Amino acid sequence: MPDPIHEIPPEKPKPDLPPTRERIVLAALRLFQEQGFTATGVSTILREAGVNSGSMYHYFDSKEDLLRACLQWYIEHLEPIVMAPQKAATPGDPVERIFTLLDWYRQGLVQMNCTLGCPVGNLALECSDQYPLVRELIDRNFENWAAEIERWLDEAGDRLPGDLDRKSLSKFVLTVMEGGVMQARAHKSIEPFDASVAVLRDYTDRLLVEAAAKKKSRGGSGGGKAR
Amino acid sequence: MPDPIHEIPPEKPKPDLPPTRERIVLAALRLFQEQGFTATGVSTILREAGVNSGSMYHYFDSKEDLLRACLQWYIEHLEPIVMAPQKAATPGDPVERIFTLLDWYRQGLVQMNCTLGCPVGNLALECSDQYPLVRELIDRNFENWAAEIERWLDEAGDRLPGDLDRKSLSKFVLTVMEGGVMQARAHKSIEPFDASVAVLRDYTDRLLVEAAAKKKSRGGSGGGKAR
DNA sequence: GTCTATAGAGTGATAGAC
DNA sequence: GTCTATCACTCTATAGAC
Numbered sequence: 001m002p003d004p005i006h007e008i009p010p011e012k013p014k015p016d017l018p019p020t021r022e023r024i025v026l027a028a029l030r031l032f033q034e035q036g037f038t039a040t041g042v043s044t045i046l047r048e049a050g051v052n053s054g055s056m057y058h059y060f061d062s063k064e065d066l067l068r069a070c071l072q073w074y075i076e077h078l079e080p081i082v083m084a085p086q087k088a089a090t091p092g093d094p095v096e097r098i099f100t101l102l103d104w105y106r107q108g109l110v111q112m113n114c115t116l117g118c119p120v121g122n123l124a125l126e127c128s129d130q131y132p133l134v135r136e137l138i139d140r141n142f143e144n145w146a147a148e149i150e151r152w153l154d155e156a157g158d159r160l161p162g163d164l165d166r167k168s169l170s171k172f173v174l175t176v177m178e179g180g181v182m183q184a185r186a187h188k189s190i191e192p193f194d195a196s197v198a199v200l201r202d203y204t205d206r207l208l209v210e211a212a213a214k215k216k217s218r219g220g221s222g223g224g225k226a227r
Numbered sequence: 228m229p230d231p232i233h234e235i236p237p238e239k240p241k242p243d244l245p246p247t248r249e250r251i252v253l254a255a256l257r258l259f260q261e262q263g264f265t266a267t268g269v270s271t272i273l274r275e276a277g278v279n280s281g282s283m284y285h286y287f288d289s290k291e292d293l294l295r296a297c298l299q300w301y302i303e304h305l306e307p308i309v310m311a312p313q314k315a316a317t318p319g320d321p322v323e324r325i326f327t328l329l330d331w332y333r334q335g336l337v338q339m340n341c342t343l344g345c346p347v348g349n350l351a352l353e354c355s356d357q358y359p360l361v362r363e364l365i366d367r368n369f370e371n372w373a374a375e376i377e378r379w380l381d382e383a384g385d386r387l388p389g390d391l392d393r394k395s396l397s398k399f400v401l402t403v404m405e406g407g408v409m410q411a412r413a414h415k416s417i418e419p420f421d422a423s424v425a426v427l428r429d430y431t432d433r434l435l436v437e438a439a440a441k442k443k444s445r446g447g448s449g450g451g452k453a454r
Numbered sequence: 455g456t457c458t459a460t461a462g463a464g465t466g467a468t469a470g471a472c
Numbered sequence: 473g474t475c476t477a478t479c480a481c482t483c484t485a486t487a488g489a490c
Binding site: 247278279280281282285286 | 474
C-alpha cells in the first residue's frame with residue numbers, strides 16, 4: 001500500500017454527483033415540465049433528487065423560489081443548449097437557421113410522442129397570473145429568445161425587405177413555435193405544428209422574393225435564392 | 228285575494244337560479260381559468276357555486292369529470308359566444324372577419340389586464356399529457372375553432388390564391404392567437420399580441436394582392452381591395 | 455449542510471341520513 | 473337530489489438534533 005501522503009491527488013478529487021442544490025434544480029426542471037408546477041409535490045422532487053426536506057429549504061425559501069431557480073436555469077442555458085447548435089448547423093444562412101431551430105423543437109416533440117412541449121410556455125400559462133416574480137422570469141426567457149431571432153433577422157441584411165418590422169417578426173416566430181406546440185400536444189400529432197411552420201415558410205419565402213426583386217430592380221448583382 | 232286555482236301561471240314558474248349542475252359548471256369554468264385545474268380545489272368550486280359536496284358528486288364522477296363537462300360547455304358555446312358575433316360584425320368580408328375575431332380576443336385580454344387568456348389553451352398545456360379524455364375534448368375545441376376559420380377562408384373564394392392551403396392557414400390563425408396570448412400574459416402587455424397579429428395581417432395582405440393580381444391578369448373585373 | 459419528525463392546513467372523495 | 477360529517481391522504485413548510 002503506497003504512502004497516502006505522497007499519493008498524487010486526482011485532478012477531480014470529487015467525482016461526486018452534482019452538488020445538492022443542482023440535483024434539486026435538475027429534478028424540479030424535469031418534474032415541472034412533466035406534470036406542471038402545482039401538480040408536482042415537493043416530496044416528489046425530494047425523492048427524485050435523493051435529498052431531504054431540510055436540504056431543499058436550506059437552498060430555497062419555498063417551492064416558488066425553486067421554480068424561479070428553474071427559470072433562471074433556462075435563461076442561462078438558452079444560448080448553449082438551444083441557440084448555439086442551430087448557429088453551428090446553419091452558420092451562413094440566418095433565415096434558414098430559424099427553420100432549423102423550429103425543426104429542433106419539432107424533433108423534441110416527436111421524440112416525446114407530442115408530450116411535454118416547451119417548459120417555459122407551460123409555466124407561462126400556468127403561473128404568470130399567480131406569481132409576479134415568476135412571470136417576470138418567464139418574460140425574460142421569451143424576450144431573450146426573440147432577441148436572438150431578431151439578431152438573425154438583422155444578420156440576413158438586405159435578403160429581407162428593408163422596411164420589415166424585424167422586432168415583430170421575431171416575436172411572431174416564437175408565437176408560431178408556441179402555438180404549434182400547443183396544438184400538436186392537444187392533437188397528439190405533429191401535424192398542426194408542421195402546418196403552422198409551413199405557413200411561416202410561405203410567408204418568409206414571399207419576404208425573400210420581394211427583397212430580391214427590389215434589389216434587382218435597383219440594379220443589384222442578382223436575385224438571391226428563395227430557399 | 229284572487230282564487231289561486233284560477234290564477235294564470237307565469238310562463239316561467241321557476242325564476243330560480245340555474246339548476247345545480249349548471250351552477251357547478253359555471254363556477255368551475257371561472258375558477259379553472261383563473262387558477263388552473265390543479266390549483267383549484269373542489270371545496271372552492273363548491274363554495275363559489277353555493278353547493279355541497281354531495282350534490283357535486285351526484286352529477287360528476289370526479290373533479291376530472293367536471294373538467295370534461297367544462298370543455299363540453301366550451302364546445303357548445305363556441306358558435307354562439309365566440310363566432311356568431313364576428314359573423315354579425317363582419318358579414319360580407321370573411322377575411323376581415325378573422326381580424327375581427329382576433330380583436331375580440333384582444334379586447335378580452337386588455338379588459339383583464341393581460342391575465343386569464345384562452346381558457347382552453349391554458350388547459351391544453353396543463354392537462355393534455357395527464358388526462359387523455361380531457362386532451363380529446365381540448366383537441367375537439369381546437370378542431371372546431373379552426374374548422375370555422377377554414378369555412379371563412381373558403382367563403383373568401385378567389386379573393387385568396389386558389390392554391391392556398393386553407394386548412395393549414397386556419398390552424399395557423401389559431402397558432403397566432405394562442406402564441407400571442409401567451410406572450411401578452413408573460414409580458415403583461417398587449418404589445419406582443421399586437422405584433423403577432425400585425426405580421427399575420429401583412430401575410431394576409433400579400434395573399435390578397437397576389438390573388439387580385441392573378442385575377443386581373445386572367446381578365447377579371449378588377450383587383451379587389453387589399454383591406 | 456443534512457437528518458428525522460411533524461405541524462397545520464388542505465386534498466379529493468364517500469357514507470348515510472333526510 | 474341535497475345535507476352533514478368525515479375518511480384517508482397529501483400538501484408546503486418548519487423545528488431542532490447532529
